Amino acid sequence: MIRRAAAAFAVVVLLAGCGQSTPTSQISVSPVPSPSEAPFEPASPIPVPTERETTAQPESDFTPQIAPPTTAQPESDTTTLPEPVTPAPTTAQSEPEPTPTPTPTPDFEEPNPTPILDESAPVMYLTFDDGPHPVYTPQMLDVLARYGARATFFVVGSLVEAYPGTTQRIVDEGHTLGNHTWNHEALGGLTREEFDETVGRTQALLGDRGSSCLRPPYASMDGSTRGWAAEHGLTVVTWDTSPKDWLQVSAQDVAQHIVDYARDGVVMLLHDGGGDRSQTVIGLDIALRELSSRGYRFDPLCR
Numbered sequence: 473m474i475r476r477a478a479a480a481f482a483v484v485v486l487l488a489g490c491g492q493s494t495p496t497s498q499i500s501v502s503p504v505p506s507p508s509e510a511p512f513e514p515a516s517p518i519p520v521p522t523e524r525e526t527t528a529q530p531e532s533d534f535t536p537q538i539a540p541p542t543t544a545q546p547e548s549d550t551t552t553l554p555e556p557v558t559p560a561p562t563t564a565q566s567e568p569e570p571t572p573t574p575t576p577t578p579d580f581e582e583p584n585p586t587p588i589l590d591e592s593a594p595v596m597y598l599t600f601d602d603g604p605h606p607v608y609t610p611q612m613l614d615v616l617a618r619y620g621a622r623a624t625f626f627v628v629g630s631l632v633e634a635y636p637g638t639t640q641r642i643v644d645e646g647h648t649l650g651n652h653t654w655n656h657e658a659l660g661g662l663t664r665e666e667f668d669e670t671v672g673r674t675q676a677l678l679g680d681r682g683s684s685c686l687r688p689p690y691a692s693m694d695g696s697t698r699g700w701a702a703e704h705g706l707t708v709v710t711w712d713t714s715p716k717d718w719l720q721v722s723a724q725d726v727a728q729h730i731v732d733y734a735r736d737g738v739v740m741l742l743h744d745g746g747g748d749r750s751q752t753v754i755g756l757d758i759a760l761r762e763l764s765s766r767g768y769r770f771d772p773l774c775r
């Protein structure tokens with residue numbers, strides 16, 4: 473079940489089609505985000521999915537597979553957030569076998585470990601796409617646990633199959649799982665058979681652990697998508713805003729976006745898989761520290 477506030481916003485997004493989604497007037501600090509999503513880079517040993525000719529997905533917003541390092545990115549001079557002290561561990565995106573790396577430990581004071589349980593507090597819905605990833609998903613879970621935050625992870629079925637332990641940890645720590653197709657296929661233009669294969673196979677693997685939410689990769693949909701999803705018992709959900717962490721954004725920029733767009737009921741798109749997410753891990757830590765101090769709580773979008 474989707475939380476009511478988020479569901480209301482999702483309706484707005486869906487009414488707007490799969491084009492641009494804009495935040496409401498309550499959040500207007502940063503440029504309007506686009507729901508275009510990251511290119512998908514499955515972690516080893518999952519083979520790279522082949523491009524589908526049936527999709528009409530624009531590619532212009534996508535980051536190249538190999539991007540320059542972020543270390544040369546200038547620091548924002550307008551931020552009010554603390555800077556991460558510990559540099560992010562770097563993992564080559566083409567690395568055949570992800571090497572477990574220690575969770576970055578920003579030099580922050582530990583927040584109050586007690587989860588925020590004030591039901592009247594504003595709630596944000598953090599969502600993570602393209603995992604599970606053997607390196608970054610555990611790091612993301614560590615950060616979330618530090619702040620008593622719970623989220624929804626839109627997982628890729630083939631990666632769930634490859635990383636069952638990481639998937640189970642997501643569930644065990646109180647987060648929920650959403651369907652992000654079997655191999656990150658764009659849903660727009662699929663035949664019914666193809667749709668049933670990629671969505672149904674993923675949902676079957678998730679079983680009782682799966683929520684009733686389907687997030688189409690790239691927000692790619694056509695006139696059949698929502699109806700076919702409903703026949704699988706699934707509701708299509710997108711998102712309100714994203715720091716576009718599939719691009720080469722710094723941890724500071726990730727954090728700044730999350731904080732700038734924070735409001736009650738907002739659905740935030742982040743990524744724990746599909747590439748090097750070390751900056752997202754650090755940025756999330758910075759943002760959650762700030763927003764926790766402002767009284768926000770973080771609940772799963774889907775149950």
Ligand SMILES: [Zn+2]
Pocket residue numbers: 509510512601602652656689690
């Ligand atoms: Zn995705």
